[in-house]
Amino acid sequence: MSFSSTDTYIVSNALQLAVDAAVALEKPLLLKGEPGTGKTRLAQELARSMDTELLHWSIKSTTKAQQGLYEYDAVSRLRDSQLGSDKVHDIANYIKPGKLWQAFTAKQRPVLLIDEVDKADIEFPNDLLHELDQMAFHVYETGETVTAQQRPIVIITSNNEKALPDAFLRRCFFHFIEFPDEQTLRQIIEVHYPNIQQQLVTEALDLFVQIRELPRLKKKPSTSELLDWLKLLLLDPPKPGQLREWMSDEQRQSLYGALLKHEEDFPQLRYLRQG
Amino acid sequence: MFIGLLQLLKRYGVAVSITELLDLLAAVNKGLAGYSIESFYYLARTILVKDEGLFDRFDQAFYAYLQALDEVDISERIPNEWLSDPLVRQLGQLDEEVLKQYESLEQLLEQFKQRLEEQQERHQGGSKWIGTGGTSPFGAYGYHPGGIRLGQASNRQFSASKVLDKRQFADLDRDAPLQQRGFQVALRKLRAFARSGAATELDLDATIKATGKQGGLLDLQWRPERHNATNVLILFDVGGSMDSYIEQVEQLFSAASDEFKNLQTFYFHNCVYEAVWPSAARRGEVAIPTGDLVQRFGSDYKLIFVGDATMGPYEILYPGGSVEHWNEEPGAEWLNRLTHHFSKAVWLNPQPQQRWRYYPSINIIQELMQERMFPLTLNGIEQAIEKL
Structure with missing residues (x-):
């Protein structure tokens, strides 16, 4: 399979090659470039052309890596315990899967877009190293390990607001979207x-x-x-x-x-x- | 395979790890590079280089790798204006046939050097000289299937058998004077977090503890969010010789004001004396005694001077040295007082570092700052922040 320009999106040769390499070698692809050069669009078009699901994880300054894996809703469990609900006995009822979890357990190989990774705290990319490398993580509350059925295609975009850690970069492929001629x-x-x-x-x-x-x-x-x-x-x-x-x-x-x-x-x- | 490329990249300052080399090999094994140099170039760049600031160096290393030549840099020797006119030319099939005669690369390079020596002026059009829009194998914006492309801003047909295009990514190089975004990235390294303000975040541990104490009755506990708590004091040199760096300094200023909530800025001219100004339109304003800075701001403030430190040495060393007024005490004395109180202090200098040694005043300030003067570039700021 090779990704190419569609009737709504134009890709350069270099970008096409970068996407193909990332898909074939199952590595995350990091995209940089001026705002408005179509970084986010690429993921959408890629998902469309592969006829698969796009999981869009938009990063904000307060986003934590853990939120991409899962969140434990302690407050509603505490509340349920006051109300005497039966749900409270199974902690799994209060574990909410994040985008990464959804991507790992999707039926068809999905495209996972981690949008504007540089918005988050400096440590954010480091916290995801293991998960992106092994495509697996552990849920402490229930003791289960979530492993990817198939490695999702990961597209990461950055606006260069923060330098990304070297260890993270080593695991990614990189493409800089130049302003088109x-x-x-x-x-x-x-x-x-x-x-x-x-x-x-x-x-x-x-x-x-x-x-x-x-x-x-x-x-x-x-x-x-x-x-x-x-x-x-x-x-x-x-x-x-x-x-x-x-x-x-x-x-x-x-x-x-x-x-x-x-x-x-x-x-x-x-x-x-x-x- | 490609060990040579790896070594060359290292020599050009692009660090590549073994993992990345293995990835490249795997990609080539899968046939992703096809059989073209162009695809291989893009593939190698995607896998090996993770910073657009290093593309320029990668290009140079890649070129050197392809040619197995030592670090010859022909494009440096060509004045940029010979190649600056964007005249675009499309050629017919017939012309292409004619041009294919320059087949061997060595022959082409040899001729290139030879012409470079013969040619004395800017040239455009035509089929022999180095210039723009022509069918000579050397130059920019022209068309030649086996030619050398030079200093041309946008990526064209890639048909030239090598890209000597030094300028394409040169402006993203890490030592180049920076854009505001670059400043921001650099300044963020100064952040230090502390919890302050309204309690809006659920404190789970405290909640569980409190709920336990209440005998299981839910008792939510909140805590304030983390905020950047770095305090920064910046003193800008304004007027005179600083006018030529105004753009750089403005960028630093706006990056800093976005980045730090607790930022104080004041202005001085050439060297700090007994007073600084709260506004850049400084002569109309009331001056603030420099001693007040020491009293008002704690020593946890990080002090950054921004100035070219280019002046007469007497302006720093002698009473009355100021070019604007009579100062009782020399600038050096005031500088020492400030750096004594604010132990975390650096000086950022917009003058290119290689020129520093020609100015005695820069050397004096450098000494007074205990070697904590850095150039106003991305690398310079990064080094400076390490000292803060």
Whole structure:
């Protein structure tokens, strides 16, 4: 099996190869790249193309590795004991499987997405080393060991907010999603808006590339921002050859809001070349 | 297999473990690399390199591995502006045929060096010289099935038989001046957690204990969440020679203000004297006596100076040395007082480290800081944080 571009998602050769290698060798694949270059989308598309389940584990700053395995709901057990419920005698009633557990016991080899792993505490990846390596873990409360029926395909994304520990990196394959070149951008636009006018795409890309090159932007617009902007443009398309004049209209300044997300970035627009 | 590549990677500063090498072998065994150099390049990079900051070094090592040449770096010798014009050219079948004549790699490299010596200026188009958009086998944005591609920003057809593309990942290299995100990553290492604030987290152990004491009647206990409790005091040098580093310093500032709840910043000019300013628009403001910093902030505060330390040595060493006012005591005295109170102190210098030795004032400050001056780069900050 080889993962390739679908009718809604374009992958580069390098990424395709990285995914194939991770799937074949059963290693987690770590994806980095500018926000909005389709890291999360990749996992969704991969699950779709393999016709399997996607387990999405979004990481927050308070997420603990244990939560991915299971959680023991002590409070409801204590409450049940007050109410004299029979459930209370079996501790297994209060063990809630986390995403990793679900992935290990899924019927078909699932895709497990550990999204934005860098949001969590620095120790988080280290706490998952053993589980990702052995694909098994122990449940202390019940004494059982959960072992993966088949090793799930693990996709991990990171926005580079924290350096990940070496031991963790050694166990992963790594791919850095570069910002796509113009040709790839065209393909991406093509799959999202099949009926768009080529003239508009050319003009929009021209302006988009220039905006990305503006000096000192806090956040450069990326693929997802480009697509949002085009969607807005398509609601009320400008005449061919007039995108710039059309965008420079006072009332449409807000359209730049689809591309630039920081107030401080707007004054930089005055450096755009004319024509 | 690939031991040579492993050794080269090590020489270029990319640490690769045996496990990763075995993974690469397993992947090649499964036929993932196919039979193309391009696939092998991507596969090896995916498996062996785990940081985009090292891609540049990987590229160099990979190139060296392919050619089994020593560390020749031809692209360094070509002025960047020869290759900077993004003129894209598509060629017909016929042209390709003509170009295939340069077959052997040695021949190509030999010619490349030769042309480099002959050529004295920037060039664009055409079929012989090194430049952009042409059909010569050497240069950028052109097309040649067996050519050498140089200093070209985006990844193109990969048909050039080697990528001498030094610039592609060069800006992600770890010693390059950093972006805000990089600063943040570096600063996070300073975090130290402590529990404070409202009690919102269930304290299971205490709850069980309390419930036991109540004879089994549920008694929930709560505790505050953990927060970052690091205290940081940053003194920025502003104005004069610091103007050229304003961008870097701004990035550090915004990264630090996102990262630390307990962050205090003050400003000075060139060297600290008896007063510092609470705002960067400093002349309009009321100054704060430097002695107050010592009184107001405990010695658990980590003190970071940010400045280029580039000034006349007298500005540090003599009373009245300040270029702006008459100071009774020399800057060195004030600096000593601060570092004496705040035992955890470092100086971050935006000047490139290799230039430091040409400035006597930097050496003096370095001495006063007891060698705790570091460059304002990712590596520099990491080293500095180890001292804090």
